[in-house]
Amino acid sequence: MTGSGPRGPSSEGSRERLVEATRELLWKLGHSSPSPADIRVRRCRAGKHVPPFPTKINLATEAVQRNSVALEGALATLLDEATSPRDGVRSYLNKPRDGQKGCRFGRMTLNNAVLEEDRLHTPVANSLTWYRRRIERLLVDNRQAGKRRNDFSAEAVAATIVAIVQGAYVLARADRSRDSFDRIIEGGLVLLSGLESRT
Numbered sequence: 012m013t014g015s016g017p018r019g020p021s022s023e024g025s026r027e028r029l030v031e032a033t034r035e036l037l038w039k040l041g042h043s044s045p046s047p048a049d050i051r052v053r054r055c056r057a058g059k060h061v062p063p064f065p066t067k068i069n070l071a072t073e074a075v076q077r078n079s080v081a082l083e084g085a086l087a088t089l090l091d092e093a094t095s096p097r098d099g100v101r102s103y104l105n106k107p108r109d110g111q112k113g114c115r116f117g118r119m120t121l122n123n124a125v126l127e128e129d130r131l132h133t134p135v136a137n138s139l140t141w142y143r144r145r146i147e148r149l150l151v152d153n154r155q156a157g158k159r160r161n162d163f164s165a166e167a168v169a170a171t172i173v174a175i176v177q178g179a180y181v182l183a184r185a186d187r188s189r190d191s192f193d194r195i196i197e198g199g200l201v202l203l204s205g206l207e208s209r210t
Contacts, residue, residue, distance in 0.1 A: 029070060030073050030074050068131070071131060072130040072131060078138075079135075079137065079138045082115060082116070082138060083138055086142065087145070089103070090102065090103065090145060090149065095153075095156075095158075096152040096158070097153050097158050100146060100150065100153070101203065103146060104172065104175070104176065104196050104200055105196070105200070108176075110179060110180055110189050110193070111183050111189065113180045114177060114180050116135045117177045117180055119131070119135050120139075142173050143173050144169070147166050147168075150165040150206075157208055159206050159207055160209075163206055168206065175195060175199040175202075179191070179199075182195060183195075
């Protein structure tokens, strides 16, 4: 009698490599470009059994959700390690990034296939919203501590700070220059300094 039987370590390892390969390809090529063959060639060695996903969208969904958890966790750690709310916001802007590779989530918003598929769009939108709200909370805390002016919307400024980073990626890729990215981040820090309390 034959049967599929439970998944073994090799099967789970192959599936894991598929998801990790998809995470990288989504970053580099977006959702529409990579084919299942691209994903398999990238990480799965010939001859290995690869447990099939029902559709490409299922594989992409798991990869995007995993990216969401990983990136939010990394940012939470960065902000929690800051010595003050002020330093937390500056740490977000100063976080080391490869400007020419683009943001894992920001790049996906340029893909219509992602925007039209709720399983992909929702985790992307939720993570970018989570970024804004964390920055907004830091700005509010900073203002309550008397370190920032009271005449600005923390919500609007938090959205602007996130947009500065996303825009820096766009111009760095357009210019093919890391300097473009660094210059925009520097400008963001200057704007941020202008909100500091002078009293």
